[in-house]
Amino acid sequence: MTVVLTTDTIAKRDRLDYWRDAVCASYVPLECLSDTPDDFAGTIQLHRLSKISASFVGGSQQTVRRRRRDIARATDASFLISLQIEKTGRIEQSDRSAVLAAGDFGLYSSIDRYALTLPDGFRQLVLQVPRDEMLRRLPNADLLTGIQVSGASEVGGLVTDGIRRLVRALDTANPVMLHCMQDAIVDLVATGLASVSGSAVELSDPERQILIRARAFLHANLADPDLDRTMLAGAMGLSVRRLGEIFQRDGHSIAATIREMRLRQIAADLRDPRFARQSVSEIALKWGANNLPSFSRMFQRQFDIPPTAYRAHGHPHQPLRSP
Numbered sequence: 001m002t003v004v005l006t007t008d009t010i011a012k013r014d015r016l017d018y019w020r021d022a023v024c025a026s027y028v029p030l031e032c033l034s035d036t037p038d039d040f041a042g043t044i045q046l047h048r049l050s051k052i053s054a055s056f057v058g059g060s061q062q063t064v065r066r067r068r069r070d071i072a073r074a075t076d077a078s079f080l081i082s083l084q085i086e087k088t089g090r091i092e093q094s095d096r097s098a099v100l101a102a103g104d105f106g107l108y109s110s111i112d113r114y115a116l117t118l119p120d121g122f123r124q125l126v127l128q129v130p131r132d133e134m135l136r137r138l139p140n141a142d143l144l145t146g147i148q149v150s151g152a153s154e155v156g157g158l159v160t161d162g163i164r165r166l167v168r169a170l171d172t173a174n175p176v177m178l179h180c181m182q183d184a185i186v187d188l189v190a191t192g193l194a195s196v197s198g199s200a201v202e203l204s205d206p207e208r209q210i211l212i213r214a215r216a217f218l219h220a221n222l223a224d225p226d227l228d229r230t231m232l233a234g235a236m237g238l239s240v241r242r243l244g245e246i247f248q249r250d251g252h253s254i255a256a257t258i259r260e261m262r263l264r265q266i267a268a269d270l271r272d273p274r275f276a277r278q279s280v281s282e283i284a285l286k287w288g289a290n291n292l293p294s295f296s297r298m299f300q301r302q303f304d305i306p307p308t309a310y311r312a313h314g315h316p317h318q319p320l321r322s323p
Helices: 012-026 068-072 131-137 154-168 175-200 206-220 229-236 240-249 254-271 280-286 292-303 307-313
Strands: 002-006 031-033 042-048 053-059 062-066 078-086 089-093 096-100 105-109 114-118 122-130
Touching: 002 012, 012 031, 012 042, 012 053, 053 078, 078 089, 078 096, 078 131, 078 154, 089 105, 096 105, 105 114, 105 154, 105 175, 122 131, 122 154, 122 175, 131 175, 131 206, 131 254, 154 175, 206 229, 206 240, 206 254, 229 240, 229 254, 240 254, 254 280, 254 292, 254 307, 280 292, 280 307, 292 307
Parallel strands: none
Antiparallel strands: 002 042, 031 062, 042 053, 053 122, 062 114, 078 105, 078 122, 089 096, 089 114
């Protein structure tokens, strides 16, 4: 179902305030400024789905800023992708800046400050993807924010055309198709970003490189019930203590990271109609949670609801607490 948020029916003096509230409700808390507040206009056509959201956004000149205070108010973490359709936009994050012409797209993260500069009459397709979904496909995604993926390149053109076609088809898709299409959209974004990864970004922080490699290994081996910090440290060629220190500096322990990844994947499968015939236990075991009583307790602690009730009632937007 598509939700339309527009300033057309709002009194002119209230339009910019309404737009700020609408943007925050659709995406993440942020500030929105315009040089023409008395003559402001904007429209959002939003598809909010089980994994991602996709929206067509257009309107008057504006500058959008994600500030420290906005990040502090957040309850979850995501990556956002702006695909420029009309006019030219700019994304700034992590001392990087990307100018997006029509057909280009760029990535930015909700867990760090960013700025978007948009001219009068702009139009964009904006995707919002859970952070873990992108990192599972592209562990170095944080190093690719604020970089242009050109729609004029061979890969970039195929990616942007595919994304736009899939988003346009969302309203007519059945539930199983919707899950497949969401995965395909995120895969396409990751493919486009991977096309600039090698040449446009140089990894400079050795510990960040280790974390990227470690997360990639965890995602690839999440279904192994024996996956633990010892296995991970061995794969990284480090001692358990040294690797644990690196993870702690990033804000989480190794065990908590493994637990969070498993719970996110299990929760996603519980919402996915493709796995409706699999029991909760089968899904949990598939992702390495072989201690079922312990798994049920952890799931309820993180989601405030048992896994069976989560599946029955559906919680596509329930945020997962940070470990």
